[in-house]
Amino acid sequence: xNRKKTSWLVTTLLILGSLLILxxxxxxxxxxxxxxxxxxxxxxxxxxxxxxxxxxxAIEMTNFFNAFKNSAFVTVFVVIFTVLTNSLVSYAIARNxxxxxxxxxxxxxxxxxxxxFPIIMLPLVKxxxxxxxxxxxxxxxLYIVFNLSFNVFIYIGYIRAIPVExxxxxxxxxxxxxxxxxxxxxxxxxxxxxxxxxITSLGAWNDFMLPLVLLSDREMATLPLVxxxxxxxxxxxxxxxxxxxxxxxxxxxxxxIFAQKWIISGVMKGSIK
Amino acid sequence: MKKKNSVFLIITIPAxxxxxxxxxxxxxxxxxxxxxxxxxxxxxxxxGLKNYLNVFKDERAGDAYLFTFKFAIVATILxxxxxxxxxxxxxxxxKFHKTLRAIYxxxxxxxxxxxxxxxxxxxxxxxxxxxxxxxxxxxxxxILGNPDLAWIGIxxxxxxxxxxxxxxxxxxxxxxxxxxxxxxxxxxxAGVWTxxxxxxxxxxxxxxxxxxxxxxxxFLMVFDQIVALTGGGPGKSTESISLLIYRGGxxxxxxxxxxxxxxxxxxxxIVFSVIQLKFLNKREVEN
Numbered sequence: 001x002n003r004k005k006t007s008w009l010v011t012t013l014l015i016l017g018s019l020l021i022l023x024x025x026x027x028x029x030x031x032x033x034x035x036x037x038x039x040x041x042x043x044x045x046x047x048x049x050x051x052x053x054x055x056x057x058a059i060e061m062t063n064f065f066n067a068f069k070n071s072a073f074v075t076v077f078v079v080i081f082t083v084l085t086n087s088l089v090s091y092a093i094a095r096n097x098x099x100x101x102x103x104x105x106x107x108x109x110x111x112x113x114x115x116x117f118p119i120i121m122l123p124l125v126k127x128x129x130x131x132x133x134x135x136x137x138x139x140x141x142l143y144i145v146f147n148l149s150f151n152v153f154i155y156i157g158y159i160r161a162i163p164v165e166x167x168x169x170x171x172x173x174x175x176x177x178x179x180x181x182x183x184x185x186x187x188x189x190x191x192x193x194x195x196x197x198x199i200t201s202l203g204a205w206n207d208f209m210l211p212l213v214l215l216s217d218r219e220m221a222t223l224p225l226v227x228x229x230x231x232x233x234x235x236x237x238x239x240x241x242x243x244x245x246x247x248x249x250x251x252x253x254x255x256x257i258f259a260q261k262w263i264i265s266g267v268m269k270g271s272i273k
Numbered sequence: 274m275k276k277k278n279s280v281f282l283i284i285t286i287p288a289x290x291x292x293x294x295x296x297x298x299x300x301x302x303x304x305x306x307x308x309x310x311x312x313x314x315x316x317x318x319x320x321g322l323k324n325y326l327n328v329f330k331d332e333r334a335g336d337a338y339l340f341t342f343k344f345a346i347v348a349t350i351l352x353x354x355x356x357x358x359x360x361x362x363x364x365x366x367x368k369f370h371k372t373l374r375a376i377y378x379x380x381x382x383x384x385x386x387x388x389x390x391x392x393x394x395x396x397x398x399x400x401x402x403x404x405x406x407x408x409x410x411x412x413x414x415x416i417l418g419n420p421d422l423a424w425i426g427i428x429x430x431x432x433x434x435x436x437x438x439x440x441x442x443x444x445x446x447x448x449x450x451x452x453x454x455x456x457x458x459x460x461x462x463a464g465v466w467t468x469x470x471x472x473x474x475x476x477x478x479x480x481x482x483x484x485x486x487x488x489x490x491x492f493l494m495v496f497d498q499i500v501a502l503t504g505g506g507p508g509k510s511t512e513s514i515s516l517l518i519y520r521g522g523x524x525x526x527x528x529x530x531x532x533x534x535x536x537x538x539x540x541x542x543i544v545f546s547v548i549q550l551k552f553l554n555k556r557e558v559e560n
Contacts (some may be wrong), residue, residue: 021380027391089288108292114542119536120303121518148288176280202382224384261371264375271445
């Protein structure tokens with residue numbers, strides 16, 4: 001099949017290009033370990049001694065573990081509930097698309113994808129703070145609801161390819177609709193669930209705008225939000241700032257190193273649908 | 274059958290209601306307030322289309338629209354050219370295929386805000402240092418501090434990040450093209466360029482359409498990059514529409530006025546997306 005020879009020219013070009021991606025990360029890591037006097041010298045040089053002082057100081061100043069806990073809390077619950085509820089709603093719509101109400105729901109959810117966040121931002125923040133939802137739980141609920149638009153779209157495409165006969169057989173054996181979904185459909189959705197879980201967790205972990213406008217209590221700040229507040233206060237100490245950035249980026253990078261195969265194919269599947 | 278129906282309703286009605294409460298209702302409220310003079314607190318009165326007329330007369334809003342369009346169009350074109358090239362490269366017979374693919378996709382998983390902060394440093398300190406060492410005058414000053422050039426810095430960071438996702442989409446399209454087509458074309462004496470325009474491009478046209486529409490839509494909503502790089506400055510030269518709505522609405526007491534701006538913004542995004550889809554779909558059919 002692959003009779004073509006390896007193209008070294010293309011390989012070289014791609015390696016050179018990849019340096020453009022790796023370089024900012026190299027800079028982040030080395031600066032995070034440097035001391036302020038070292039910044040006066042060559043920025044490309046490696047740190048003279050690898051000290052963790054910047055990290056311990058950054059942890060204290062940004063209350064890192066608290067922010068990490070907040071981000072992890074939000075991401076975990078958003079992913080779990082998004083996968084469970086959005087797949088269920090998509091199933092109910094997918095199997096009833098011939099009915100007017102469900103067809104309306106389908107297009108209703110889809111159309112929301114085109115509404116820019118700023119148009120709902122101002123009233124939404126008023127409303128959620130009036131209801132005492134300007135906290136992490138409110139954030140979780142909003143993510144789960146907002147995710148519905150995109151997820152209905154990708155789940156329904158997948159569910160419609162699953163033969164209805166499978167469900168009919170289960171119903172003959174006495175299963176309820178509820179049972180059919182959890183025992184037959186949900187396991188079959190595994191690849192889509194993984195895709196949705198990956199895209200949702202990236203979205204929740206990295207999001208900046210919704211925490212920025214919604215959260216009023218600083219104790220609840222998520223990792224990106226902490227970087228923003230911190231940047232405003234200590235913008236001159238780059239070593240400290242970079243240690244903080246690195247710690248905020250590291251969890252995702254570590255997960256990515258181990259799971260990049262699934263993450264890439266998951267995102268690919270989600271975007272082709 | 275009756276029982277089955279009720280289960281489906283029990284599932285979908287709460288979802289529908291939650292969506293109405295947290296998405297549609299705020300959107301309608303935003304549209305409603307855009308016809309009032311509400312500051313976000315206190316009393317309000319209907320003012321009709323006054324806010325809309327004022328947005329059109331507002332120089333700050335006009336500048337924000339101009340900047341956002343300029344940024345979004347340039348970034349969309351660059352992202353699509355670069356990611357298509359990278360995807361073609363990654364799809365050809367190369368060494369370190371998996372590693373390279375993983376590296377090119379890496380920016381997608383990183384927080385744009387933090388990436389922006391890192392690039393902020395690169396523009397402010399690293400590039401000027403390089404400029405000094407090599408005596409390149411144009412690099413010695415931070416471009417983010419120059420009202421005429423700062424937008425280029427934002428384009429660079431936005432493109433750096435967005436290429437990853439668009440590459441994956443193009444790659445998804447490219448892997449579906451059979452190698453036989455290229456071999457047949459080679460036998461007919463087609464060169465690299467002919468193969469690209471006659472085989473590759475027509476076959477990935479749907480991916481091209483999706484990528485163009487999604488990129489433009491995302492770039493029109495640019496926010497995180499700007500907060501991290503320039504905060505809208507110097508002056509107001511890089512203030513995007515999202516940033517203006519956020520600032521005016523939350524900090525400037527312009528709740529109703531910025532709601533009108535948001536409605537205009539929404540219409541602009543829809544119009545842009547529809548025109549693009551129409552235009553690109555027509556081209557797809559011709560191919």
